[in-house]
Amino acid sequence: MHYWADLHVHSRYAMAASKEITPEQLVFWARRKGLTLIGTGDLTHPGWRDELRTKLEEAEEGLWRLKPSCELPPGSDLPMAPTVRFVLAGEVSTVYKKAGKTRKVHHLILLPHFEAAERLAGRLERYGNLHSDGRPTLGLDSRDLLAITLEVAPAAVLIPAHIWTPHYSVFGMKTGFNSLEECYGDLTAEIHAVETGLSSDPAMNRRLSILDDYALVSNSDAHSPAKLAREATRFETELSFSGLRRALRRPFPGLMGTVEFFPEEGKYHWDGHRACGVRWSPQQTMAAGERCPVCGRRVTVGVLHRVAVLADRAEEGQPPAARPAERLLSLSKIIAEAEQAGEGTKKVQRLYDRMLATHGPELSILREVPLEDLAETAGVRVAEGVRRVRLGLLKVTPGYDGVYGTVEIY
Structure with missing residues (x-):
C-alpha cells in the first residue's frame, strides 16, 4: 500500500515541545495531514512510554494504534482520512570527545516492540538522565550507541538525524564529522538512510557522492501536533515494522519519495550572526573570512555553506538511491x-x-x-x-x- 510517514516527532516531555502533545492529539493531526504512520517520539522517556502503553494497542506487526476509547472527535468530516499507526521511535543526542574535538550528534531510533524500548532505556540510563528530557543527552560515542541499539534489538533502525544542523548533527560545522565513517566507524554499514532535516533538501544532499548509497528521508521533527507532515516520506510497502525496515535498507524497495519544507525556511540555511542582524550567503561569508562586520566574532556557518564545503558535484547527482522530492508550504x-x-x-x-x-x-x-x-x-x-x-x-x-x-x- 501507498502511505505517508512522519517518523521523527516529539512528546510533551521533550525540551521546548508543546504541552499539548499527547497520543490523542498526534492521531488527530496525523489524520488531518494525511499521515498513515507516525513515530511515537521520545521512546527513552519512562513517563511517555508508560502513557503509550496505556493508550496504545497492538495493530500490525511492530506497529500500534490508539485505543478507540482514547480517540478525539475529528473536529470536521474528513473524507479519505487515513487510519493512523504508530512506530516506536525517539531521538537521542550523544555528546562526547573524539579526535580532539567535542562531538554532538543526534540520532533517530526505530524499534520493533516495547520490550526493546525498555531494554534500550535500561542500557542508556548509565550514560545520562532519561527523565529530564524526552530527547536525552548521553555521554556516549555515536558508534557505541549504534552498537548498543543493535544488541538490544537486531531489527532496530538508526538514522542520523537532520544531518547538517550546525550544532547537533553528524555533518554539523560546529561539532560534526566529514564522513559517516568517521562517526560510526566499523558499524557504518549498518546505516542505510539519513534524515536531511528542515534546512536542507535532497537536491543539496545529492551533490555529495559519499551519500549516493544512502536513502534520504524527511520528517517534521515536530514539537507541536499541528507541525506534523511539514516534511514526510512516502512508502509503498506492507504496513508493518518489517515492511518499513525493508524500505529503509538497500536497495530501498518501497521508498517512493519525500515532501520537503522549503530549506530556505530552516533556521540554519544561510550563514550569519543573529545578535548583529547579519544574514549572509556562503559566498559573502567566505569573502569576509567568516567574521561578523559588526562585532568581529565568527558568524554561524549554516547548512548551505557546509554542504558546499563537502560537496564534490556542482549539481544534484542521480544515484540509484535517489527518489523524487516536492517542496510544500x-x-x-x-x-x-x-x-x-x-x-x-x-x-x-x-x-x-x-x-x-x-x-x-x-x-x-x-x-x-x-x-x-x-x-x-x-x-x-x-x-x-x-x-x-x-x-x-x-x-x-x-x-x-x-x-x-x-x-x-x-
Whole structure:
C-alpha cells in the first residue's frame, strides 16, 4: 500500500515541545495531514512510554494504534482520512570527545516492540538522565550507541538525524564529522538512510557522492501536533515494522519519495550572526573570512555553506538511491496569506476545516486536488496560492543563525 510517514516527532516531555502533545492529539493531526504512520517520539522517556502503553494497542506487526476509547472527535468530516499507526521511535543526542574535538550528534531510533524500548532505556540510563528530557543527552560515542541499539534489538533502525544542523548533527560545522565513517566507524554499514532535516533538501544532499548509497528521508521533527507532515516520506510497502525496515535498507524497495519544507525556511540555511542582524550567503561569508562586520566574532556557518564545503558535484547527482522530492508550504499558511489574516485566526481555521471536509487531508489538497475544485471551496486567491506553491513561484528569504526564513506567496 501507498502511505505517508512522519517518523521523527516529539512528546510533551521533550525540551521546548508543546504541552499539548499527547497520543490523542498526534492521531488527530496525523489524520488531518494525511499521515498513515507516525513515530511515537521520545521512546527513552519512562513517563511517555508508560502513557503509550496505556493508550496504545497492538495493530500490525511492530506497529500500534490508539485505543478507540482514547480517540478525539475529528473536529470536521474528513473524507479519505487515513487510519493512523504508530512506530516506536525517539531521538537521542550523544555528546562526547573524539579526535580532539567535542562531538554532538543526534540520532533517530526505530524499534520493533516495547520490550526493546525498555531494554534500550535500561542500557542508556548509565550514560545520562532519561527523565529530564524526552530527547536525552548521553555521554556516549555515536558508534557505541549504534552498537548498543543493535544488541538490544537486531531489527532496530538508526538514522542520523537532520544531518547538517550546525550544532547537533553528524555533518554539523560546529561539532560534526566529514564522513559517516568517521562517526560510526566499523558499524557504518549498518546505516542505510539519513534524515536531511528542515534546512536542507535532497537536491543539496545529492551533490555529495559519499551519500549516493544512502536513502534520504524527511520528517517534521515536530514539537507541536499541528507541525506534523511539514516534511514526510512516502512508502509503498506492507504496513508493518518489517515492511518499513525493508524500505529503509538497500536497495530501498518501497521508498517512493519525500515532501520537503522549503530549506530556505530552516533556521540554519544561510550563514550569519543573529545578535548583529547579519544574514549572509556562503559566498559573502567566505569573502569576509567568516567574521561578523559588526562585532568581529565568527558568524554561524549554516547548512548551505557546509554542504558546499563537502560537496564534490556542482549539481544534484542521480544515484540509484535517489527518489523524487516536492517542496510544500502548510495549507494554513497559504490560506493566511490569501486572506491576509493570521494563521491562528478563526477565519483561517474555518476555511481550513471547510477545505478538509470537502477535499480530504492536507497533503492531498496541497499535491493533488484540482485547482478549480479548490477555488469553488476556498476562493480563487487560495487556489492561486496552492498553484504558486506547486510551481515554486515564491519569494524566499533564507533563515540564519537560529532565525527561521520566510516564504512569501504573493
